[in-house]
């Protein structure tokens with residue numbers, strides 16, 4: 001376990017990370033989500049040992065090493081490379097900065113270049129690399145000293161769809177061997193790549209847990225239906241009279257039902273579809289897009305803050 005306890009950072013009078021506590025289970029991949037300015041980068045930079053916290057502590061698995069950076073690999077939001085170097089030269093150089101011998105660093109570099117899919121490009125100058133290749137090289141440099149925790153700050157936000165896909169696939173592989181914490185504001189990427197989320201807003205963690213649990217907690221009493229045949233009126237006229245349905249909305253080719261009780265709605269609707277032989281092609285319970293969920297939690301938090309003050 002990696003424990004972050006009461007982490008706080010103040011710049012001048014501005015408290016940008018406010019008493020943040022969370023735990024990262026070893027071998028998990030966790031997404032740190034939040035709007036611009038929420039405090040994600042500041043939190044990650046404190047965890048990476050790049051800036052000092054004003055208060056609180058970060059406890060890593062191996063407490064015997066005094067320099068936490070030996071246990072942590074970090075990819076900054078805007079990584080910088082010596083672009084006149086080749087990918088391999090750069091990795092060997094970074095490995096030596098992380099106190100590996102030249103021999104060990106060269107060996108690790110060769111293994112990592114294959115792992116991140118830069119085989120064949122290892123002797124090419126970094127200036128000739130695409131954005132996705134640079135990002136994969138950035139991940140390799142963060143892993144050269146085999147850290148226990150890999151921290152990636154916005155690893156995919158600046159990439160085109162192909163680069164994004166490559167890096168997301170790589171993250172899927174890496175999470176099998178190291179704990180991974182990455183920040184993003186691309187919600188679908190977060191859900192695809194990670195097991196858990198930490199949602200940050202205005203310097204605080206306002207939601208955490210698995211995506212499934214968070215979705216369940218904030219799910220709406222709403223059912224979305226789509227039918228193969230588009231005679232919407234017929235369906236709506238029947239659905240609107242069901243005792244557990246409060247409201248029916250027609251949205252493009254979907255019918256949205258707002259219901260009292262999700263369990264009852266599920267059972268009764270399935271019975272109805274079967275009795276009437278309705279050609280249902282889509283049936284979703286408690287639906288809310290990730291964006292809606294994100295906005296709901298952030299707005300609830302802002303509202304609670306306003307009421308308190």
Ligand SMILES: Nc1ncnc2c1ncn2[C@@H]1O[C@H](COP(=O)(O)OP(=O)(O)OP(=O)(O)O)[C@@H](O)[C@H]1O
Pocket residue numbers: 011016034035036037038039040041042043185
């Ligand atoms: N060195 C600094 N000095 C003063 N204020 C800072 C410093 N670094 C960050 N901040 C402020 O701290 C707040 C949080 O910034 P941070 O970069 O951690 O947010 P973020 O969630 O990573 O945002 P983004 O998604 O835009 O990168 C912002 O208001 C920012 O202006």
